Amino acid sequence: MAKDIASMRNIGISAHIDSGKTTLTERILFFCNRIHAIHEVRGKDGVGATMDSMELEKERGITIASAATNVQWGNIDINIIDTPGHVDFTIEVERALRVLDGAILVLCSVAGVQSQSITVDRQLKRYNVPRVAFINKCDRTGANPYRVADQLREKLNLNSVMMQVPIGLEEKHIGVVDLITMKAIYFDADDDHGVRYDVIPSELESEVAEKRETMLDALSMFNEELMELIMEEQDIPEDLIHAAVRKGTLDLELCPVFVGSAYKNKGVQPLLDAVESYLPCPTDIENKALDLDNEEAEVILESVNDKAPVALAFKLEDGQYGQLTYIRVYQGLVKKGSELYNIRSKKKFKVGRLVRMHSNNMEDITEAGSGDIVALFGIDCASGDTFVQNGLNLSMTSMFVPEPVISLSIEPKDKSSSDKMAKALNRFTKEDPTFRTYVDEESNQTIVQGMGELHLEVYIERMKREYDAEVMTGAPQVAYREAISQKVDFNYTHKKQTGGSGQYARIAGFMEPNEESDYEFVSKIKGGAIPTEYIPSCDKGFQAALGKGSLVGHPIVGIKMTINDGQYHAVDSSDQAFQTAGRAAFREAYLKAKPIILEPIMRVSVEGPTEFQGNIFGSINQRRGIIIGSTDEGNNCTVEADVPLSEMFGYSTVLRSSTQGKAEFTMEFQKYSKVPTSISEELIKEFEEKNKKK
């Protein structure tokens, strides 16, 4: 049976690394009575948290892939997407956000808003995802949820409002006070940490009254009736408060804040109640698709079951029974046995097994309703594909996919690994659009590309574990680009007369830098100087030359080619001749156009104790980094800097050793910038020597 849409919640849990996100997910599963034992992420019992299904995640204590899990909380059906916290895997986060309707933003009550929280928040904003905040780890030494709530306001610009007051902090943290019901909540009703309501402890009364007033003040703007009751100082019905919080949250103008400690089983059930009360159901959210028959005009999808089905494949997993495809149904019903059409591959397929996932267990179902997140078996597709009923030509908006910035050559250790490696690569590239692979024509090596060192490392390890493919890796290479810095004219004649039919083509025009796009071709040929049928040949010739620049052999970007004159020969001119001329003309002009090398610059954010800030500044400075700013907060400081990726290899080790392991960093791609002359000369020399050896 398809589920009732109003009782459905599709939520994500987003956080900085080590904020306790996986632990929280685990507790949510526990309290929803789906699993019976709680395992820690770095479990002493060796079982590991249920959501981290991959072995590797268990070992590293981080969550890599997002697994979708369905749980029941009262009458509410919650699909949880466990999103990875490390920035190298942001494509996973972004993909998960695409299919979410709401999110829990988890923060550590000690560390507060960290660099990754800012990244995650930016992503939530990009996809307009309403959120509630959960300030976790209130049992830790130095816990200060109020400060974190202030940071939400200051750093993330969220209208954060405390909905609870913690009862005790640090080791004395035993419960919370709900500011709506004005009751203390303890979690000791039974051995399973059940909820027990009690009166508010007397020592907290004044604080609670004050916080409640702040809360009501903030909420009054979302409900007029509420505002009037506050002004008249009358009793305020709970329903009215709930309605105001829900409205503010859905309009993205309010971020209700909850507190607790997932590890100590404090505050999880009230958080689930908040998910039920304040986060949207699928019909609260407007989803759009692109109409491919109508120049990609936006079409609003309706979350109703009696419309033609539209679904998005957002996650692939290789299970023991073949490929598992996670889909989010946006419109209509997806039924077992029915036929769907894949917009990208233009292929029809039959829906075979349809399952609802609980981490590693699954439940067979016959249909999935609008808004639901389920998985299909044995469908050949890539992640990001749109499935529709045959006849519709809609595509879900393409997801933002960043270009890879780092590459690595890999080589199988033996023959048997070779096939396995190919199989693994095929799988990974389908799963993750930021992970790419190709065979370099010159060196005949397999190259993998990705978003950072760790990103590639994880895939190399997965090859070994999941596919038993042992590979050797080369040194990581930065994805440089080449570009020109000035406009030049070209006029090139290609002539060949060596028996048989000759080749003849002349093309003229100019090459100029182009900021708008990577490549643009304009033809201003008049009077048939080049016959129309050969104009695309010139374009092809130019494009063939773009792939490898002559400075360091990296792709050329930001170029506009204009042709305005040329000549042909009735017999000797051909498509081939013009392509060759195009290629040669490009190469000749390129060298005159003062080519430069561009390198990827990363926005690096380092957090650590103030006592080590000198070391942190120094470490960035040694890496050609530009310190953008630093923020001191108590004993901690955050340093933001732009650093070339090529200088960041091995940074984690350096940082660890120079700060006694107390600092951590994250980075993400920022922009491409010109390489300083001294370094570009080195790169060119290196490239030339490499070519000589061949």
Added chain:
Amino acid sequence: MVKAELTKKSPLRILEKATDGGLGKGNIAVIASKRGIGKTACLVHIATDKLMRDKHVIHVSYSSRTDHIINWYEDIFKEISLKRDLEDAMDVHDELIKNRVIMNFNQDGVTMDQVLNSVKAMIENGQKSTDAIVIDGYDFTKDCDVNIKKVKQFAKDLSLEIWFTDSYEGEVVSEGDIPQNLKCCEEDLSIVMILKNEGTAMNLHLVKDHGKTVTEDLSLILDSKTLLIARK
């Protein structure tokens, strides 16, 4: 216009001329005004002018986010480069950024010692050739006599120009006088300027100049549209 010409024509040269070559290393200057008049804009303009003359600047602030301050610099730079039709504006911009660091202190009760320690760490490990520090949002009502002494010593030790902003409320500062909250550290201040909203214009008055008597009016205003310091 090229960069060198632009800085030569900057209205800030008037200020330097009036003060016999400017603030000078080891000295402290303060721009004071009521809240919301444009002190930060003045400070950022002064810092940008220094950056454009290839000097290195550290911007210290007490606000919550560095990106707000970066936006200030972006806006002021844009106005200057547009107004003077600066050549290769993007290249100049990228060069400036390398010489500028923003340091933010946003916890309550951060002490001047902590700030100076952090700034020192930055200078020693990153920005070795720092020429000037601009400090925005410091509260002069709290122990400023002791603190400014420390800053003065710091400026001398590291050979720095230090610029502050000061905001005063509920006080009419009479002509030629300095605001009440600066009196306690007056002896350590070399230059004090007051930004006053007078009718149609925001005038920038020089009220203290290295112990000399101020005779001339600067004839400088803060343009309310571009938020740049300009000639009257």
